[in-house]
Amino acid sequence: MAGAVLGVGTGVFLIALIWIVTLVLGLLLSRASAPTKLLIIPIVLLALTITLILVFFPRAPEVPSPVKETQIVDTFFIGRYVLLSIVSVVFLAALFALLPFHLLEPVYAKPVRAH
Numbered sequence: 001m002a003g004a005v006l007g008v009g010t011g012v013f014l015i016a017l018i019w020i021v022t023l024v025l026g027l028l029l030s031r032a033s034a035p036t037k038l039l040i041i042p043i044v045l046l047a048l049t050i051t052l053i054l055v056f057f058p059r060a061p062e063v064p065s066p067v068k069e070t071q072i073v074d075t076f077f078i079g080r081y082v083l084l085s086i087v088s089v090v091f092l093a094a095l096f097a098l099l100p101f102h103l104l105e106p107v108y109a110k111p112v113r114a115h
Contacts, residue, residue, distance in 0.1 A: 009060070015054055018050055022044060025040075
């Protein structure tokens, strides 16, 4: 069932689109003059005919055929872990290089005022 969104196929979205367009055209034509208002009837009949054709003559079976699942293989597995280990060693080296600056920060005495 390729192209299924929310568990429904493209036909359901197509039917919804057809009826939305029909509703919009019906609303637009309802504001027109009297002879033009009569175009609403063929538009609704056309939408009904297309809907019935899509419902009663589907292109795909209701139950999809079983599909062999593809097996995902990580071909860069070793390289990814080597890269992770190098990044971890660099991070730890940088952390220990900055640690003395944090712990051994000099504390300067405030000058005593002479009276």
